[in-house]
Amino acid sequence: MVxxxxxxxxxxEIFHALADATRRDIVRRAxxxxxxxxxxxxxxxxxFAAVQKHVAVLERAGLVSxxxxxxxxxVKTEIHTIxxxxxxxxxxxxxxxxxxxxxxxxxxxxxxxxxx
Amino acid sequence: MVxxxxxxxxxxEIFHALADATRRDIVRRAxxxxxxxxxxxxxxxxxFAAVQKHVAVLERAGLVSxxxxxxxxxVKTEIHTIxxxxxxxxxxxxxxxxxxxxxxxxxxxxxxxxxx
DNA sequence: CTTATCTACAACCATTCGGTTGTAGATCTA
DNA sequence: TAGATCTACAACCGAATGGTTGTAGATAAG
Numbered sequence: 001m002v003x004x005x006x007x008x009x010x011x012x013e014i015f016h017a018l019a020d021a022t023r024r025d026i027v028r029r030a031x032x033x034x035x036x037x038x039x040x041x042x043x044x045x046x047x048f049a050a051v052q053k054h055v056a057v058l059e060r061a062g063l064v065s066x067x068x069x070x071x072x073x074x075v076k077t078e079i080h081t082i083x084x085x086x087x088x089x090x091x092x093x094x095x096x097x098x099x100x101x102x103x104x105x106x107x108x109x110x111x112x113x114x115x116x
Numbered sequence: 117m118v119x120x121x122x123x124x125x126x127x128x129e130i131f132h133a134l135a136d137a138t139r140r141d142i143v144r145r146a147x148x149x150x151x152x153x154x155x156x157x158x159x160x161x162x163x164f165a166a167v168q169k170h171v172a173v174l175e176r177a178g179l180v181s182x183x184x185x186x187x188x189x190x191v192k193t194e195i196h197t198i199x200x201x202x203x204x205x206x207x208x209x210x211x212x213x214x215x216x217x218x219x220x221x222x223x224x225x226x227x228x229x230x231x232x
Numbered sequence: 233c234t235t236a237t238c239t240a241c242a243a244c245c246a247t248t249c250g251g252t253t254g255t256a257g258a259t260c261t262a
Numbered sequence: 263t264a265g266a267t268c269t270a271c272a273a274c275c276g277a278a279t280g281g282t283t284g285t286a287g288a289t290a291a292g
Binding site for chain 1 (some may be wrong): 240
């Protein structure tokens with residue numbers, strides 16, 4: 001299994017990119033099919049330039065990629081980066097589970113000591 | 117199963133709270149055992165007040181809770197909120213998998229049509 | 233060729249963020 | 263009681279965010 005240790009800086013960028021409802025919506029839309037930036041801009045009550053900036057934030061975080069197609073720039077979600085974020089949270093939950101196990105172990109030892 | 121539909125505003129706060137290495141570290145430490153705010157402050161190269169603000173951000177997002185114990189304020193990670201964030205990402209991955217299934221379906225239909 | 237569309241980017245502005253210092257209240261300890 | 267510790271909170275500051283408008287270059291369409 002590939003470990004893919006992700007740096008704190010990248011984690012910062014990924015979570016920051018996800019901390020905005022418009023950007024999360026762009027990610028969801030760009031899963032189902034590629035959208036041009038101006039097509040995406042049509043969905044939100046803000047200027048084209050604003051949406052362009054949101055896409056740029058997502059792109060810097062690696063959550064989205066763009067490929068040129070004529071005069072359009074097609075935006076596609078990079079599901080792998082979503083998975084990286086998911087794993088970061090999973091690691092935290094793993095620490096939680098490990099703590100529970102350690103707790104159970106102590107309980108078992110106490111049982112053994114009290115019931116020889 | 118409880119659905120627990122999470123509002124966009126809460127999602128914003130959760131991901132924003134996670135978009136900082138110091139705050140993620142606080143979350144990890146406060147899983148293993150309760151820490152006072154000043155104990156946490158000892159781990160980071162910044163003032164007590166700065167760490168206090170980080171804890172406040174985590175608390176507003178529901179990632180952490182505080183309980184008073186004498187003159188100290190003990191910080192504890194709320195694993196449920198981590199799980200909520202995890203589910204939000206899982207939903208996005210689910211959309212991806214659904215798209216793959218639809219794609220496979222179309223391929224199967226094409227096979228059926230081309231191979232009667 | 234001319235015009236419309238799509239994109240990139242700069243400049244600007246208000247607000248938020250992440251840090252600081254300082255002050256004051258509450259609680260433990262000598 | 264006096265002093266040390268822990269916390270809360272306000273005020274301030276520079277940098278980043280999230281939005282705007284405007285300008286200019288590529289590409290498609292008439």
